[in-house]
Amino acid sequence: MxxxxxxxxxxxxxxxxxxxxxxxxxxxxxxxxxxxxxxxxxxxxxxxxxxxSRPTPSSSPSPDAEQVAEDARNKALADRLTALDTGGATLSVAVLDLSDDRAAQYNVKPGLTYDTASIVKVDILAALLVQAQDDGRALTEREKSYAVPMITESDNAAADALWEIIGGSDGLDAANARLGLTGTTAGAGPLWGLTQTTAADQLALLSQVFGNTSELSPASQDYIRELMGGISAGQDWGVSAAGDPTGLKNGWLERSVTGLWDVSSIGAVTIGGQPCLLAVLSKDNAGMDEGVSLVEKAAKEAASVMER
Known part of the structure; x- marks a missing residue:
């Protein structure tokens, strides 16, 4: 082979x-x-x-983990603020990081409200803008002539005029129902400064002005931000002590019956490089200077809790 x-x-x-x-x-x-x-x-x-259809692992914290972290921030803030010498004043604080929704609050309780004094002027302007939007119009030159000094200089006569234009307490309450302020009640008659509010509601208001989701149009948001960013020298104290402020409004009022002072501050500040909203409310201060000092100390403590 x-x-x-x-x-x-x-x-x-x-x-x-x-x-x-x-x-x-x-x-x-x-x-x-x-x-x-x-x-x-x-x-x-x-x-x-x-x-x-099978779930994939997520890197986002679970709801329980987020709640544990917020509880820890609340405790840390309470520890810091209860250590302050308030001189008999009552204090409430709420803070929110807009970049990731981390939050902390102190002494925010149902039924515990504070006189707004002049911080309500932001709310009055927001109500005016909501009404103008509903009417499909821009603010008139007359309305702007009141809005500018009301916010930048805290002019009370200008606030009186816009209070009347929005319909007083009924107008403010109606606007607040739209804006998500559930614990705020407008002052009776002409007494806009005695509007009752909470720190949580003031964060809700600030979120309408500085947040991405709002009843206010982008143009309306920009207008309020511009005015809150131009507060007159001498009125730029308060939550601005917590970081670089991008918007601010303060309020102060001596109560005629007790002689004690309401002193509060709300605004947007940059804390640790992050945009935050901060509301510090206080009442029963011995004087305005004592109230300002307390509000600024509380603002700094809130900032320390929120820093990463």
Missing amino acids: TARHAARNDATSNRPRVMIFAGVTLVLLLATLVVARGADGWTGGTVPVADA
Whole structure:
């Protein structure tokens, strides 16, 4: 037998083995597909790579973890603020980081409200702008002539004029229902400075002005931000002590019956490089200077809790 014949005979003799091997491979492949169909309910024409309905791991903190972190911030803030010498004044604080919604608050309780004094002027302007939006118009030059000094100089006569234009307490309450202020009640008659509010509601108001979701149009937001960013020298104290302020409004009022002072401050500040909203309310201060000092100390403590 020649070498050529031997090679041909070897190739011929190997054919059954190749065919048997291919047959076994095909059976194994079909068995795998049947198992895959039974396990995953696959009915398509190709082998499924992954089941999209299965949940994938998430890197976001769980709701429980977020609540634990917020509770820790609240405790840290309470520890710092209860250590302050308030001189008998009552204090309430709320802070929110706009970049990630981290928040902290102190002494924010149902039914515990504070006189707004002049911080309500931001609310009055927001109500005016909401009404103008509903009417499909811009503010008139007369309205602007009141709005500017009311915010930048805390002019009371200008606030009186706009209070009347918005419809007084009824107008403010109606606007606040739109703006999400659930714990604020407008002052009776002409007494806008005795509007009752909470630190949480003041954050809600600030969120309408500085947040991404708002009843206020972008143009209305820009207008309030511009005025709050131009507070007159001598009135730029308060939450500005917590960081670089981008918007500010303060309020102060001596109560005629007790001689004690309401001193409060709200605004947007940059804390640790992050944009934050901050409201510090106080009442029953021995004097305005004592109230300003207390508000600024509280603002700094709030900033220290929020810094990363």
